[in-house]
Structure formats: C-alpha cells, structure tokens
Amino acid sequence: MIVVLGLAVVGTPGATAGDEQDRPVLRVGTEGTYPPFSYEDGGDLTGYDIDVMKAVADEAGFDVEFVEAPFDALFPALDSKRIDVIANQVTINDEREARYLFTEPYTFSRGVIVTATDTDDITTLDDIEGKVAAQSETSNWAQVARDAGAEVQSVEGFAQAAELLVQGRVDVVVNDNIAVLDYLASTGSTEIEIKGQVDDEISKQALVFRQADGDLRDRADAALKKLAADGTLAEISEGYFKADVSVEDGGDVEVEGSGGGRSTWEVLQDTAGPMLVGVLKGTIPLTIISFVAGLAIALGVALARMSSVKALRLPARFYISLIRGTPLLVQLFVIFYGLPQIGIKLPGFPAACLALSLNVGGYAAEIIRGSILSVPRGQFEAATTIGMPYRQLMRRIVLPQAARIAVPPLSNTLLSLVKDTSLVSVVLVTEVLREADKAASLTGEFLPLYCLSALYFWVICFALSIGQDKLEKKLGRYAV
Amino acid sequence: MSTTGHLIEVEGLRKSFGDTAVLEDVGFTASSGTCTVLLGPSGSGKTTVLRSLNVLETPDAGVVRIGEAAVDFGELPRDKGLRRKEIRDLRARSGMVFQSHNLFPHKTVLGNIVEGPVQVQGQSPEEAEAEARRLLEQVGLAGRETAYPAQLSGGQQQRVGIARALALKPDVVLLDEPTSALDPELVGEVLAVIRDLSQQGWTMVIVTHEVRFAQDVADQVLFLHSGVVAERGGAEVLTDPQQERTQQFLRRVLEAR
Numbered sequence: 001m002i003v004v005l006g007l008a009v010v011g012t013p014g015a016t017a018g019d020e021q022d023r024p025v026l027r028v029g030t031e032g033t034y035p036p037f038s039y040e041d042g043g044d045l046t047g048y049d050i051d052v053m054k055a056v057a058d059e060a061g062f063d064v065e066f067v068e069a070p071f072d073a074l075f076p077a078l079d080s081k082r083i084d085v086i087a088n089q090v091t092i093n094d095e096r097e098a099r100y101l102f103t104e105p106y107t108f109s110r111g112v113i114v115t116a117t118d119t120d121d122i123t124t125l126d127d128i129e130g131k132v133a134a135q136s137e138t139s140n141w142a143q144v145a146r147d148a149g150a151e152v153q154s155v156e157g158f159a160q161a162a163e164l165l166v167q168g169r170v171d172v173v174v175n176d177n178i179a180v181l182d183y184l185a186s187t188g189s190t191e192i193e194i195k196g197q198v199d200d201e202i203s204k205q206a207l208v209f210r211q212a213d214g215d216l217r218d219r220a221d222a223a224l225k226k227l228a229a230d231g232t233l234a235e236i237s238e239g240y241f242k243a244d245v246s247v248e249d250g251g252d253v254e255v256e257g258s259g260g261g262r263s264t265w266e267v268l269q270d271t272a273g274p275m276l277v278g279v280l281k282g283t284i285p286l287t288i289i290s291f292v293a294g295l296a297i298a299l300g301v302a303l304a305r306m307s308s309v310k311a312l313r314l315p316a317r318f319y320i321s322l323i324r325g326t327p328l329l330v331q332l333f334v335i336f337y338g339l340p341q342i343g344i345k346l347p348g349f350p351a352a353c354l355a356l357s358l359n360v361g362g363y364a365a366e367i368i369r370g371s372i373l374s375v376p377r378g379q380f381e382a383a384t385t386i387g388m389p390y391r392q393l394m395r396r397i398v399l400p401q402a403a404r405i406a407v408p409p410l411s412n413t414l415l416s417l418v419k420d421t422s423l424v425s426v427v428l429v430t431e432v433l434r435e436a437d438k439a440a441s442l443t444g445e446f447l448p449l450y451c452l453s454a455l456y457f458w459v460i461c462f463a464l465s466i467g468q469d470k471l472e473k474k475l476g477r478y479a480v
Numbered sequence: 481m482s483t484t485g486h487l488i489e490v491e492g493l494r495k496s497f498g499d500t501a502v503l504e505d506v507g508f509t510a511s512s513g514t515c516t517v518l519l520g521p522s523g524s525g526k527t528t529v530l531r532s533l534n535v536l537e538t539p540d541a542g543v544v545r546i547g548e549a550a551v552d553f554g555e556l557p558r559d560k561g562l563r564r565k566e567i568r569d570l571r572a573r574s575g576m577v578f579q580s581h582n583l584f585p586h587k588t589v590l591g592n593i594v595e596g597p598v599q600v601q602g603q604s605p606e607e608a609e610a611e612a613r614r615l616l617e618q619v620g621l622a623g624r625e626t627a628y629p630a631q632l633s634g635g636q637q638q639r640v641g642i643a644r645a646l647a648l649k650p651d652v653v654l655l656d657e658p659t660s661a662l663d664p665e666l667v668g669e670v671l672a673v674i675r676d677l678s679q680q681g682w683t684m685v686i687v688t689h690e691v692r693f694a695q696d697v698a699d700q701v702l703f704l705h706s707g708v709v710a711e712r713g714g715a716e717v718l719t720d721p722q723q724e725r726t727q728q729f730l731r732r733v734l735e736a737r
Contacts, residue, residue, distance in 0.1 A: 378582035385534055385576040386596030386648060387568065396599060400586050478586050478628040 025063045029083035032068035033157045033441035035258035036182045036240050037089050040438055043274055048240045052106050053087040059223035069428045070156045071136040080340035086208045091140035100208045101217040104224050107205040108248045111198030112177040116165050122172055123196040131171035134161035141174045159441035166191045178253055185257030187444040264448050271439040275432050279456055282431030286421045289353045294360025301365035323362025331355045336427040352424040367409045371402035404475040411468040415461050432456050487512040493542035502528050504707045513681045517694045520704035526687050530654055534574045535567045546573035547651050575645030579657040581637045583629040589640050590625040593647045615643040619673050635666030655686040
C-alpha cells in the first residue's frame with residue numbers, strides 16, 4: 001500500500017500552476033458552504049465567486065478544477081500547492097498581502113455585527129471587547145473581532161457560527177453583510193439579526209495566488225479588469241444581489257436566500273442523495289482500503305514486535321507507540337499538510353487512506369500480537385514437530401486460530417474506522433458529514449441533517465456487526 | 481559418532497537453567513524396533529531428555545543421533561541456515577505424541593493427520609488421505625474423519641494424536657506421558673493402541689508413569705533422578721530395582737494406584 005501511494009506521489013501529473021502551458025489547469029479552492037458566494041445547488045457548485053472565477057478562467061484561458069474545503073483549510077492547501085488560487089471572498093489585508101498575491105478586488109462589501117435578536121448591548125465593534133465571537137479561525141473577520149478584543153471561538157463556517165448565536169453559546173459574529181443577508185433570507189430566522197456595521201471602511205475581496213505565481217495572478221488580473229470594463233462582473237453581481245458589488249457604490253444588496261425556502265423534509269430529501277454519494281465514494285472505499293492495508297501493516301508490525309531480532313522489535317514498538325499516542329487528526333494534518341513541505345505530496349484521498357491505514361495498523365498490531373500470544377504453546381510445538389518452518393507454522397496453524405480470537409476486537413477497530421472517516425473532510429475529501437455540513441450551511445437545518453448522517457453511519461456499522469457475527473460463527477465452527 | 485548399529489544414540493546430554501542443572505551427562509542407545517521407557521520423579525529430567533530428541537529443548541551440550549541425522553549441541557554450526565537444517569533433519573526422524581495431544585483445533589481429524597505429509601513432506605493429498613484413513617482404522621477411529629478435535633473424547637483425541645505422529649512415517653515415535661491427562665477410564669484404549677505399535681515394530685521412546693504397562697512393552701528402562709540416569713536395564717528394573725531411589729519411586733507410584 002505504502003509503495004503504491006509512494007508511486008502515486010512520483011506519478012502525479014503536474015496540474016501545477018507553474019507549468020508554462022497555454023491553458024494551465026487551475027485548482028481553485030473554495031468553501032462550497034458559503035452562500036451566496038460559494039455553495040451547492042442541487043449538487044452543482046455555484047455562487048457569485050464561482051461564476052466570477054469561471055468568467056476569469058474563460059477570459060484568461062485557464063481550465064479550472066474546483067476543490068472544496070472548510071475555510072481554515074484553504075490557506076494551508078494553497079501553501080502546500082494542493083490548490084493554486086482561492087475564490088472565496090478572501091478579504092485583502094496587510095498580513096495576507098505580505099504573504100500572497102491578490103488580484104484587483106471583485107467584491108466591495110461591509111462587515112456587519114450580528115447577535116441574537118434579544119442581545120441589545122452590542123451595536124459597534126467597541127462593544128464586543130471581552131465578548132465571545134464565533135468565526136472561521138483564519139478569516140479576516142476573525143482578525144477584526146480579535147483586534148476589537150473579542151475572544152474568538154473557531155467554527156467551520158458562517159452557518160455554524162450563526163447556529164451558535166441562536167443557541168446562545170457565543171455573543172457575536174462578525175461577517176460580510178451579504179452572507180448574513182443571504183442566511184437570514186434562506187432560513188427566515190428571526191432569532192439573530194444585524195445590529196451594526198463594523199466601521200465605515202469598505203472591505204475588498206479578491207482572488208489569492210501564491211507569491212511565486214506572479215504571471216498567473218497577472219493574467220487573472222487582466223481578465224478581471226476586462227470583465228469589469230465590459231460589464232460582465234456587474235451582470236453576474238446583479239444576478240445574485242440585484243446590485244453591483246464589484247464596485248464601491250453599487251447600490252443596496254437584495255438577496256432571495258440561496259437556501260430557497262425549502263421545508264425540513266425537502267432539505268433532507270435533497271441532501272440524502274449527495275450524502276449517499278458521499279458514503280459510496282468516500283466513507284466506504286476509505287474504510288475498505290484503509291482496513292485491508294491497515295491489517296497488512298498490523299500483521300507485519302505484530303510479527304516484528306515479537307521477533308527475536310532487536311532491530312525489528314524496536315521500530316515496531318516505536319511505531320505502535322507513536323500511532324496510539326497521537327491524535328488521528330494530527331496524523332492526518334502531518335501527512336496532508338506537513339509532508340508536502342519536505343517534498344512528499346499526496347492527493348487528499350490517498351493521503352486520507354495512508355493516515356487511516358497507519359492508524360489502523362498501530363491499533364490492530366497489538367490486537368494481532370495478543371491473539372497470536374493467546375494461541376497455546378503446544379500448537380507451536382506440535383507444528384514444529386511435524387516439521388513446519390516458521391512461515392508455514394504461522395500461516396497454517398497459528399494465524400487461523402489467532403484470527404478467531406482477534407475478530408471481536410478487530411471489529412471494534414473497523415467500526416471506529418468507519419466513524420473516523422468523518423474526519424477526512426479536513427484533507428479535502430468529501431464524505432457523508434461534509435455533505436451534511438454543506439446542506440446545513442445553506443439551510444441551518446443542523447439537527448435533521450446531522451441525524452441523517454448519523455443514520456448513514458449507523459446503518460453501515462449495523463451491517464458490519466452482522467458480518468462480524470457471521471464471521472465469528474464461521475471461524476468458530478470447530479469449537480464445540 | 482561412530483555407527484554402532486543402534487538407531488538412536490544419545491551421549492553426554494547436559495542442560496541447565498541458570499544455576500540449576502536439569503540434565504547431567506545423560507546418554508543411552510536404542511536399537512530399531514525397541515521400546516525405551518523413561519521413568520523418574522517429576523523434575524528428574526525425563527521429559528527434557530525426550531524433548532531433546534526432537535530439539536523442542538536445546539541441550540547445552542551432548543549429541544543426539546537418530547539414523548543418519550545427528551546434532552552435536554556442544555558444536556552447533558555458527559551459520560544459522562546450516563544450524564536450522566541440522567535440526568530440521570533430526571526432527572524429521574521422529575514423530576511426537578504430546579501429553580495434552582495438541583491437535584490443531586481448526587482442522588478436522590483427517591486434516592490433522594494429513595497436514596504434515598501434505599504440507600511438509602509434499603505427498604499428494606489423495607495418497608496422504610488414503611494413508612490417514614488406514615491409520616485411523618488402526619487406532620480404532622474409522623468413520624470420524626470429518627469430526628473436529630473438540631467433538632472427540634480425550635482418549636479419541638490422543639489416538640488421533642498418535643495417528644498424526646505415525647503419518648509422517650518417522651523412524652522413532654516419541655510419547656510424552658501420553659495417558660497422564662486422561663480420565664482413568666480412557667487410559668486403557670490409548671495404552672492398547674501403543675502396545676499395538678510396539679508389536680508392529682515401531683521404535684518408541686516413552687515417558688510414562690504406567691509401570692505395569694511399561695513392564696509389558698519396555699525393552700529398555702531408564703530411571704532418571706536429578707538429571708542423571710540412576711539405573712538402567714531391561715523390564716526387570718521395574719520388578720527388581722537395584723537402586724534405593726528406584727525402589728522408593730516405584731513403591732510410591734504403585735501405592736498411588
């Protein structure tokens with residue numbers, strides 16, 4: 001498995017922006033959960049930023065490939081060259097300008113201060129000092145809130161921030177006025193409202209490139225200027241906001257709400273399909289590949305751990321200790337965002353498989369070792385006296401008996417793995433929970449959508465536990 | 481070691497665990513077709529001697545030869561591969577019957593018996609199965625081919641264990657207290673099978689406490705005490721022991737019956 005993944009690294013065709021081709025393929029990072037700028041409508045990615053990006057690509061002669069990820073994953077993805085540009089209402093500020101290249105702005109907007117309806121002591125930025133604000137950790141608005149003295153609680157996106165406000169878990173959210181208006185229109189919520197403006201300053205949002213990609217930025221910039229001049233940007237903006245947000249004074253924004261006033265039942269019906277796709281394309285293949293590869297790793301490590309050779313035993317112990325002693329999330333981050341810095345870059349899916357396999361390997365190794373040790377000494381001796389060498393003895397006599405002992409604890413590992421796959425959205429892999437998040441960001445229907453995703457997980461795990469029973473019966477048929 | 485016409489030659493076996501000597505200079509010979517009985521109180525080293533014959537225990541010094549295969553434990557080859565080969569060759573000369581049978585629980589009766597011949601000796605499954613059925617008949621278990629060990633009584637399990645050892649067509653059959661773990665009413669059927677083997681001319685080395693049975697089958701008796709052979713002779717050792725330690729031991733064993 002590791003070898004295969006290793007080859008994948010070497011063999012990944014360069015979709016990199018550095019290529020001096022006529023039509024470079026640009027991988028565009030975007031949230032997909034930030035209506036009306038970047039969201040999914042009936043499974044298709046759409047929104048103001050998406051349309052602008054497509055228009056820029058047409059004009060500049062790029063091919064684009066959208067990569068969806070939570071906001072806080074976008075800059076790390078840009079840094080690790082997993083994406084080439086971010087189209088997600090990234091506000092231009094000094095810190096970012098020092099590290100990245102911005103195009104001309106394509107959105108002019110105002111920050112607003114949002115609180116629960118019954119909160120009446122927060123109307124300006126000065127009021128949020130000492131309050132708790134829910135923000136995407138790395139967003140410009142988080143920095144604004146922090147600078148104003150608020151304590152920032154990190155969330156995945158605006159919809160979750162709004163939900164925390166409704167629940168009274170946080171005091172305030174600072175965000176772009178258009179996104180807030182869209183949320184209010186989509187959900188019809190009267191529980192939160194806009195209480196004030198951030199300040200008089202207009203914030204500007206633009207496309208972001210890496211420092212090294214000056215020529216790409218210049219091409220995008222030229223395209224944006226042309227689209228602004230020929231009225232294309234204004235047209236896109238009018239379509240979404242009935243106003244031109246691509247210039248400073250484009251009129252008052254009016255939004256209908258991207259969520260489209262669906263009932264809870266309709267939301268669930270619309271989301272069940274994409275979630276099932278998330279199960280079939282994400283959860284299930286991730287689980288199968290990682291479990292099979294993980295067991296292979298575990299068997300090797302367990303045997304090494306029991307070896308009489310110290311040079312095998314010590315690394316095996318270290319590996320097990322490392323895997324069991326660090327959070328899976330950290331392992332995912334190290335492999336996905338960390339390794340590219342030393343030149344090992346895996347795409348999201350293989351990276352997720354590698355992290356999950358290594359994780360399963362560490363836990364299952366100890367299970368397998370324990371199971372082998374619990375096979376009676378006499379079985380080793382009997383196999384030895386009929387002349388079996390070590391490998392044959394293991395394969396034909398010891399492991400089949402150890403397997404029976406290992407099935408219940410390994411089933412636990414498998415079920416944990418199924419559920420751990422819900423973590424991989426942080427490495428840009430889409431699975432069930434990510435689909436639920438996307439739908440919830442449009443509609444605010446957290447409870448039904450999360451329950452539905454829980455149902456999917458439960459059904460998978462239930463089916464697996466039936467399989468476990470059958471396997472135990474089959475392996476245990478000789479024990480009367 | 482010179483060839484003396486004996487099938488088994490054991491010389492100068494020594495073994496100690498830490499400061500405790502388990503075997504001190506144990507040696508014996510046995511001719512083809514004979515039955516050697518190892519007797520002695522627990523801790524006397526008799527099982528260690530038996531397990532040295534197929535290198536389940538590795539003595540610190542001494543030589544074991546069975547037929548053409550010999551291992552000199554005092555001068556094992558340095559090369560790991562060579563060492564393994566010597567030991568494997570010696571092991572291939574014997575079959576072992578364990579006190580607690582050690583049948584493979586995940587294989588059927590037939591599967592247990594053909595495992596060695598097919599997987600190790602490379603016999604064809606058909607050939608090995610035919611032989612296995614013949615052996616099962618010999619030990620009185622025809623018809624139980626497809627049973628799993630857990631479905632058999634202790635005596636039946638031990639008889640399968642004997643068939644498994646014989647299937648390898650070894651030069652020597654080693655039996656380590658083959659009836660000690662059995663309920664008393666099952667001992668007879670197993671002893672009857674072993675007696676049968678002796679009459680068929682199998683060469684056997686047995687560790688047992690069944691003195692009366694030993695009288696029937698033994699061509700040679702070794703009485704071990706504290707890691708040395710305290711007395712040796714024919715079956716008459718059991719009825720007319722010369723050493724006091726042997727007399728004491730036999731008295732205790734016979735009284736316990």
